[in-house]
């Protein structure tokens with residue numbers, strides 16, 4: 001079964017710190033390959049308390065879009081859980097170089113537990129199991145950050161992770177399904193995150209078959225993302241959903 005499960009929809013520190021929304025990342029199964037993207041605080045707990053329960057041992061790998069805590073906090077414990085406590089060497093971990101060097105978020109002692117670690121770079125192309133993905137451009141964010149274009153036999157999924165808006169942004173992410181991190185309700189020039197207006201522009205430019213808004217900051221949460229998504233769908237004439245904690249989407253029945 002091909003599916004996406006949102007183990008969290010929190011973005012920015014206050015929503016994460018107060019756990020107004022969960023912050024466990026994104027679980028993705030495509031063509032019998034399973035990956036976890038951005039395991040933030042509580043990722044392991046969210047896997048184990050999911051209905052049905054998600055078994056970290058089923059993971060083929062973990063992808064980190066960037067090193068910030070709301071994306072990386074549980075990376076070490078998820079590696080340990082994926083590898084049965086380090087007793088089964090398996091899985092590939094993908095992360096930007098600055099998550100691996102200097103002040104690394106992936107502990108050195110844990111690195112031997114996985115099959116390999118691949119640094120992400122701009123214009124990179126990667127394969128894991130039956131799926132491939134690319135990192136077309138470095139995002140405009142405080143630390144090294146990459147959005148993803150994920151390709152499987154039956155689906156293409158783009159993830160626009162944390163970034164400030166920049167000219168041409170939409171043109172790099174043409175998946176049938178677009179997942180977009182919308183932290184801000186209103187634009188704030190000092191904060192390198194997308195606001196709702198910018199997300200709307202991207203959706204209008206690309207017209208994906210399905211857009212899912214996620215990674216909400218405080219004002220987005222207060223403004224009720226479900227309502228916002230409904231309004232955007234009507235205004236733009238395309239399908240837009242707001243992710244909810246624990247929301248699963250079965251991809252094969254999506255376009256029927």
Ligand SMILES: [Zn+2]
Nearest residue numbers: 011012070162
């Ligand atoms: Zn974030």
